[in-house]
Amino acid sequence: MLNKKIAIVGAGITGLTAAHTLQKNRFSCVLFEKKNEPGGSIKSVKQQEWLTEYGPNTILVKDKVIHDYLLELGLHVSKQLANPAASKRFIVREGVLQALPVSLSSAIGTELFSWQAKLRVLKEPFIGRSQNPDQTIAEFAERRLGNEVLDYAINPFVAGIFANKPENLSLRHALPAMHRLENQYGSLIVGSILGMRQRKKEGRIARELISFKNGLQQLPDKIASRLQKVHYNTEILKIVREKDEWYLASKKQTFGPFSDVVMNSPLYMLGSSMFPLSESDYDRMMNVHYPPLSVVHFGFMKEQVQHPLDGFGFLVPDVENRNILGALFSSTLFKGRAPEGHHLLTVFIGGGRQPELASLASEEIFELILEELSELIGVIGEPVFADHVFWPKSIPAYHTGYDEVLETFLKIEAKNPGLYLAGNFRDGISVSDCIKNGIQLAVKIQSSKEY
Numbered sequence: 524m525l526n527k528k529i530a531i532v533g534a535g536i537t538g539l540t541a542a543h544t545l546q547k548n549r550f551s552c553v554l555f556e557k558k559n560e561p562g563g564s565i566k567s568v569k570q571q572e573w574l575t576e577y578g579p580n581t582i583l584v585k586d587k588v589i590h591d592y593l594l595e596l597g598l599h600v601s602k603q604l605a606n607p608a609a610s611k612r613f614i615v616r617e618g619v620l621q622a623l624p625v626s627l628s629s630a631i632g633t634e635l636f637s638w639q640a641k642l643r644v645l646k647e648p649f650i651g652r653s654q655n656p657d658q659t660i661a662e663f664a665e666r667r668l669g670n671e672v673l674d675y676a677i678n679p680f681v682a683g684i685f686a687n688k689p690e691n692l693s694l695r696h697a698l699p700a701m702h703r704l705e706n707q708y709g710s711l712i713v714g715s716i717l718g719m720r721q722r723k724k725e726g727r728i729a730r731e732l733i734s735f736k737n738g739l740q741q742l743p744d745k746i747a748s749r750l751q752k753v754h755y756n757t758e759i760l761k762i763v764r765e766k767d768e769w770y771l772a773s774k775k776q777t778f779g780p781f782s783d784v785v786m787n788s789p790l791y792m793l794g795s796s797m798f799p800l801s802e803s804d805y806d807r808m809m810n811v812h813y814p815p816l817s818v819v820h821f822g823f824m825k826e827q828v829q830h831p832l833d834g835f836g837f838l839v840p841d842v843e844n845r846n847i848l849g850a851l852f853s854s855t856l857f858k859g860r861a862p863e864g865h866h867l868l869t870v871f872i873g874g875g876r877q878p879e880l881a882s883l884a885s886e887e888i889f890e891l892i893l894e895e896l897s898e899l900i901g902v903i904g905e906p907v908f909a910d911h912v913f914w915p916k917s918i919p920a921y922h923t924g925y926d927e928v929l930e931t932f933l934k935i936e937a938k939n940p941g942l943y944l945a946g947n948f949r950d951g952i953s954v955s956d957c958i959k960n961g962i963q964l965a966v967k968i969q970s971s972k973e974y
């Protein structure tokens with residue numbers, strides 16, 4: 524066993540991956556989680572034959588690192604690939620579900636965009652780079668692709684990934700790959716084509732959209748089952764540095780000493796008294812907005828739904844003035860989510876677009892959603908299964924000026940040797956990003972010097 528002893532606060536996917544990597548490399552590591560189970564935002568719930576996801580529904584595997592990590596965990600055995608039909612994604616336009624084009628011919632023929640919008644997109648390669656180093660996603664999309672693509676593609680896409688609005692997010696921080704395309708190639712279209720060719724040349728792994736037989740929860744459960752020291756039901760209230768070593772205090776007990784501490788707690792859970800923080804640093808972190816979101820699962824008998832639900836789901840652009848952000852066709856997406864002869868839908872409501880709707884009572888939310896579903900996909904009657912999860916704070920918004928927040932993290936870490944802040948508030952919000960960041964952090968801690 525090597526000399527360092529590391530404490531990890533929070534069994535979110537970042538903390539779990541970091542702990543697992545450290546332990547694998549023979550470092551002593553103790554994980555503290557305030558709840559009675561691992562996973563943080565990742566939570567799958569089985570009720571009779573309905574298998575629902577309260578947080579993330581899918582993991583996009585596009586890097587070898589993630590592919591290999593799942594293999595190492597032995598999770599390839601229970602891996603579920605998304606139904607190939609899920610490559611079809613719908614966007615609502617004038618109350619009708621239109622398939623998002625996936626090829627040049629479908630792009631030409633689609634009714635999702637007008638001819639003017641299609642011609643406007645063709646101008647994209649000739650539009651110069653932005654002079655603004657920190658533009659919003661909305662500014663970027665409007666300038667490069669035009670209003671209509673912003674409204675009917677980018678706006679719903681941002682709602683689907685970040686539960687937010689393109690006006691609220693920084694392109695560079697929230698969608699760094701898109702930012703790079705503009706910077707490197709001067710064009711999204713040219714950059715995407717060249718990037719695709721490059722990926723083929725490098726023989727990179729094919730992208731997979733996945734879950735597991737018993738839902739995404741299998742991932743944190745599997746990692747946690749391999750950890751030797753986990754304290755559940757243990758909320759860390761304070762961390763203190765004494766003589767170059769760290770001590771952690773819960774309500775009942777003090778733990779330590781530790782050489783390093785990883786805080787995988789969402790920013791809003793970092794109490795001002797948890798570790799020494801200036802008022803301005805604390806305020807900057809607390810100003811990162813996590814919009815409220817409600818997730819509703821509805822089960823219907825197949826004959827209650829007129830739409831074939833032959834795709835991933837649909838997203839609703841803001842300009843359509845509706846009460847939901849979109850819905851996943853969960854039982855089309857993965858097998859085993861609903862009883863035979865039934866459909867499971869997962870509907871999202873609220874977010875940065877309509878935060879006031881997220882916190883309504885379940886009955887009110889159910890009513891709003893049923894009205895939308897009956898208009899959009901021809902749902903008839905009441906659901907045979909209904910379930911509602913409210914996230915008062917869902918996903919951190921990487922706003923413009925996020926550099927200051929990132930600098931604050933670096934400043935705090937420099938002032939407190941051995942302390943690391945890690946989670947979806949930094950370097951990407953997706954489960955894949957968090958796994959990669961957890962692994963990288965473990966490697967950084969392993970190679971850092973002892974104080």
Ligand SMILES: Cc1cc2nc3c(=O)[nH]c(=O)nc-3n(C[C@H](O)[C@H](O)[C@H](O)COP(=O)(O)OP(=O)(O)OC[C@H]3O[C@@H](n4cnc5c(N)ncnc54)[C@H](O)[C@@H]3O)c2cc1C
Nearest residue numbers: 533535536537557563564578579580759788946947953954
């Ligand atoms: C509704 C929703 C849908 C999503 N959909 C997708 C999707 O489809 N695909 C995708 O890739 N991503 C999705 N995401 C994003 C992704 O799930 C999250 O960004 C990611 O899981 C966050 O992981 P994390 O490591 O930051 O930890 P978190 O999940 O934030 O977990 C932090 C953990 O720390 C614990 N903790 C906090 N403070 C303390 C303390 N003081 N002491 C002890 N423990 C503490 C908490 O209890 C929690 O378990 C979604 C997120 C949400 C909310």
